[in-house]
Amino acid sequence: MAIKLYNTKVRKRVEFSPIDENNVQMYVCGPTVYDRAHLGNARPVIVFDTLFRLLRYTYGADHVTYVRNFTDVDDKINATALARQQAGAAGTLEDLIAERSEETIGWYLEDMAALGALEPTAMPRATQYIAQMIAMIEDLIAKGHAYVAEGHALFRVRSFTEYGALSGRSVDDMIAGARVEVAPYKEDPMDFVLWKPSSDDQPGWDSPWGHGRPGWHIECSAMALDLLGDAFDIHGGGNDLTFPHHENEVAQSTCAGHGFANVWMHNEMLQVEGKKMSKSLGNFFTVRDLLEQGVAGEVIRLVFLMTHYRKPMDWTDAKRAEAQKMLTDWFDILRKHGYSPKTVAQLKASGDWAADIELMGVLGNDLNTPGALARMHVLAKARTTFGLVPLAHALETLGLVSDWAVLDVSASPRDEIPDWVTVVIEQLIARRGAARASKDWGEADRLRDLLSAAGVQVSDVAGTASWSPGQDFDPSVLEELK
RNA sequence: GGCGAGUUGGCGGAGUGGUUACGCAGCGGAUUGCAAAUCCGUGUACAGGAGUUCGAUUCUCCUACUCGCCUCCA
Numbered sequence: 273m274a275i276k277l278y279n280t281k282v283r284k285r286v287e288f289s290p291i292d293e294n295n296v297q298m299y300v301c302g303p304t305v306y307d308r309a310h311l312g313n314a315r316p317v318i319v320f321d322t323l324f325r326l327l328r329y330t331y332g333a334d335h336v337t338y339v340r341n342f343t344d345v346d347d348k349i350n351a352t353a354l355a356r357q358q359a360g361a362a363g364t365l366e367d368l369i370a371e372r373s374e375e376t377i378g379w380y381l382e383d384m385a386a387l388g389a390l391e392p393t394a395m396p397r398a399t400q401y402i403a404q405m406i407a408m409i410e411d412l413i414a415k416g417h418a419y420v421a422e423g424h425a426l427f428r429v430r431s432f433t434e435y436g437a438l439s440g441r442s443v444d445d446m447i448a449g450a451r452v453e454v455a456p457y458k459e460d461p462m463d464f465v466l467w468k469p470s471s472d473d474q475p476g477w478d479s480p481w482g483h484g485r486p487g488w489h490i491e492c493s494a495m496a497l498d499l500l501g502d503a504f505d506i507h508g509g510g511n512d513l514t515f516p517h518h519e520n521e522v523a524q525s526t527c528a529g530h531g532f533a534n535v536w537m538h539n540e541m542l543q544v545e546g547k548k549m550s551k552s553l554g555n556f557f558t559v560r561d562l563l564e565q566g567v568a569g570e571v572i573r574l575v576f577l578m579t580h581y582r583k584p585m586d587w588t589d590a591k592r593a594e595a596q597k598m599l600t601d602w603f604d605i606l607r608k609h610g611y612s613p614k615t616v617a618q619l620k621a622s623g624d625w626a627a628d629i630e631l632m633g634v635l636g637n638d639l640n641t642p643g644a645l646a647r648m649h650v651l652a653k654a655r656t657t658f659g660l661v662p663l664a665h666a667l668e669t670l671g672l673v674s675d676w677a678v679l680d681v682s683a684s685p686r687d688e689i690p691d692w693v694t695v696v697i698e699q700l701i702a703r704r705g706a707a708r709a710s711k712d713w714g715e716a717d718r719l720r721d722l723l724s725a726a727g728v729q730v731s732d733v734a735g736t737a738s739w740s741p742g743q744d745f746d747p748s749v750l751e752e753l754k
Numbered sequence: 755g756g757c758g759a760g761u762u763g764g765c766g767g768a769g770u771g772g773u774u775a776c777g778c779a780g781c782g783g784a785u786u787g788c789a790a791a792u793c794c795g796u797g798u799a800c801a802g803g804a805g806u807u808c809g810a811u812u813c814u815c816c817u818a819c820u821c822g823c824c825u826c827c828a
Contacts, residue, residue, distance in 0.1 A: 304826075313774080316828050346826070439823090445756055446824070465826095488826040510828030515757085540759075540785045541822060548822085578767070578777095583760075584821065594766065594778060604791095634768090643768050646776035713787055720789080 273329055277506070278582060280514060280536040285638050288535065290505050294335050297504035297534065299496045301513055302340040302395070305376035306348035308558040309383050311587060312542040318573055318671075319388040319539045319565075319581040319639070320508045325383045325669055326635055331626070338392040339499050341492060344373040345485055350474055356528075367481055370477055373397070383559040386569035388671030393441045396495045398486065402477045402495040405493055408528050409466045409479075412447050417527035421457035423469035423482050429462040432523045438536060440513035454512045464520055466490050489520035494669075496525070496532070511538035539581045545588050570672050577641040577670060582732040595600035596681055597674065598645075601681035602652055606664055609657045613676045619661060628662035628671065644670065682741060692754055693747040697728055700753070701737050704730070713719030726750050 275288040290296040295366040300320045303313055320338075327336045352370035361368055381391065382485035386717055398405075409425050412418035417431045429435050436442050443462050465487035470476030476483045496504065509518065519537065525532040541548075544555040562572055579585040619625045628651055634643040644666065651663040667673045680686070704719040720730050732739055 301828075303828075310827055310828090314828085343826080348826090416778065439757080441824080511759090512823060512828060515824065539828075541828075543821080546821095551825090580768080583767095586766095588766090590778095591766070598777075640768070642766095642776085649776055708787080711787075717788070729790065732786080733760060733791075 273636055275326065275330060276638050277535055277537060278638050280538050281532075282733060283721075284439075284622050286504075286535075290532070291503060293331055295499045296331050296336045296506075298327070298336070298503060298508065299322065300338070300392070300507070301379060301492060301509035301517065302342050302635045304343040304346045304348070305373045305380065306346055306352065307376060308560050309380050310549065310556060310558050311544070311562070312558050314384070314387055315450075315542050315576060315581075315585065316508065316510050316539050316574070317384050317389050318387060318576045320537075321510070321671060322577070322635075322641065323537070324390060324392070325671060326632075326639070329632065329669060330636070336378060337394070337500065339394045339396065339495065339575040340398045341495050342373070342377055342395060342487070343491065344369075344377075345475065345491070345561070347474075349373060349376075354473055355583040359402055361528060365473065366475060370399075372398075379560070382565070387559065387573045387648075388569060388674055392673070394499055396499060398491040398495075401491060401494045401498065402486065405490045406477075406479050406497050406557070408465075408490060408494050408497070408524065411528050412466065412524065414563055415527065415529070416464055419459065420481050421459075422464055423484060424457060426458060426463045427465035427466055427523060427527075428459060429464070429519065430460055432527050434526070435462075435523050436519065439519045439523055439741030441515060441519075449742060454495060464489065466524075470600075479493045490524060491527070492517075492521050493524040493532075497523075497528075497530055501532060504533055506535045506537060508537040508539070511540055514538055525547070540584045543584055543586045546586055549587075568599075568681035568683075569594060570599055571675070571681050574599055574645075574672060575668075577645060577672075580642055581639055591600055602648070602663065602667065604680065606654055606667075607679050609655075609660055611657070611660070611664060611676060611679065614677045615657065615663065619658075619664075624661060625656060625665060626661060627665050631666050632664065632669075639669070652673045682754070683745070686741070687739065690747070696750045696753050697723065697726075697739055701730065705737060708732075 276285045278285045299319070300316060303309060309317075324336065324338045327403040349369055349372050350365075352372050355364055356364075356368050357365055361372070372507045385391075403703075409418060412427065413420065413425065415429070418425055418427050420426075436446075445459075447461055466489075467479060467481050467484050467486055469482055469484040474485065474746070476485050496507075507518070507521075514536075523533055526679045543549065544557075547553055547555060549556050560570065563569060571592060572595075575587065575591050576585065578591065578595060616625070628647065631644050631647040631651070634640050634647055637643070648666050649661055651666065652662070654663065664673075673679070700719050700723055704716050707713075707719065722737065723730050726747060726749035727742045729740050729742045731740075
């Protein structure tokens with residue numbers, strides 16, 4: 273199947289053709305591990321996880337290498353570690369930095385797993401690649417693309433004529449824009465740091481330029497080279513990284529004499545209720561915050577998939593509710609038609625587990641997830657277990673089902689409802705049943721209204737009443753009937 | 755200031771040089787004691803202006819508005 277991807281480098285969609293079909297390689301810039309992942313951090317994770325899944329479907333699960341790094345050299349991590357040390361925490365600063373990084377990485381993987389993201393093939397950390405970074409910097413200096421000044425190693429931007437090509441800028445224009453930091457030791461205001469000196473309360477490593485630590489950009493060049501080799505297929509990240517981060521990666525790797533990414537992909541930013549998510553606006557929250565509010569990871573993921581990755585995405589509570597309804601409807605249909613771990617295992621074993629070709633084609637068109645979801649609405653009209661396979665396959669492929677035993681994304685899953693609540697509800701339903709049997713409609717409706725006030729939806733299906741907790745489920749209303 | 759993205763029906767959101775998705779909400783009907791659920795039916799909307807064209811929402815230009823990046827925030 274042909275996959276088309278929008279390549280930032282050429283500003284258009286082009287047919288994807290991997291260097292090696294048996295080993296498709298993708299590098300995505302991962303998080304700086306200083307704190308819980310906020311909702312914006314989740315966008316590239318979900319976008320490129322979806323791409324990872326599509327590539328695995330197309331080329332085979334064992335033929336895709338996905339590298340996503342952890343940036344664990346960062347002043348914010350240092351600050352936390354230093355604060356802990358000053359508060360009396362045991363251990364060296366290095367220990368405390370490592371501790372903070374490990375803690376954050378654990379949270380990150382846990383939260384992203386809740387969003388249905390597969391773990392990348394490799395998750396290198398900057399601190400594991402200091403030697404490779406130093407080697408690359410030495411190489412750049414030897415080739416005249418970098419220089420040393422006051423304990424810093426700096427990249428000489430003017431030595432790379434293509435600088436700015438990826439992000440569509442020119443060095444002269446940017447300097448004219450006059451928003452560049454001017455450090456006295458720089459030859460040119462646009463030159464960026466490859467290595468910088470560390471003080472005693474900052475982590476550091478010995479280098480030919482003194483005790484210090486790497487600049488931000490060099491880690492990705494070094495890790496991509498080490499793990500993916502001289503050239504690879506796809507490099508992804510948020511579009512805020514296009515400049516300077518990715519531009520600098522290209523400059524470093526190219527000037528060091530290596531190939532780099534063929535296709536550059538950038539996801540657009542996230543907004544919250546129409547505004548940029550920021551602490552100052554008070555609309556800042558983490559993935560964990562949402563999960564703790566009872567929003568299922570699958571619902572969060574679906575909200576992201578509802579917007580194409582190259583468009584700004586607005587997180588709104590209305591969309592959260594819409595996504596929840598979509599998933600609930602699909603899960604209800606599948607459950608009604610016997611979908612369970614056993615059924616799915618049987619379908620897979622019998623070879624009946626197959627994708628909808630049209631849907632995969634839509635998805636392959638630059639990751640058109642909204643288009644794929646539209647197709648799923650059509651697939652959901654099937655009314656047999658077998659006929660629903662394409663829908664089920666799509667849900668699994670898009671990472672919207674992690675466990676076929678749990679087809680429930682309600683904020684109050686049935687198995688979490690206290691026993692006394694169930695007892696009260698079932699008593700009321702029984703009384704209503706008796707009232708209906710004697711055609712006392714007034715009493716029957718009164719009882720249903722009572723349940724309705726507690727957010728319990730009562731339906732009479734085939735002569736018997738069933739109930740389910742709704743969005744506004746609030747058992748406290750039933751307290752006095754206990 | 756520099757660079758870039760966007761503006762589609764009540765809402766969300768694809769797509770296309772001509773047959774105008776899809777979902778939600780709404781409306782009408784079936785069904786129901788009444789509901790819910792379900793099913794059937796129902797909406798020519800593409801920011802404004804000019805141009806190219808037999809024909810533009812889709813291509814070009816201009817205008818307005820929104821947003822992002824330029825600050826180790828994805």
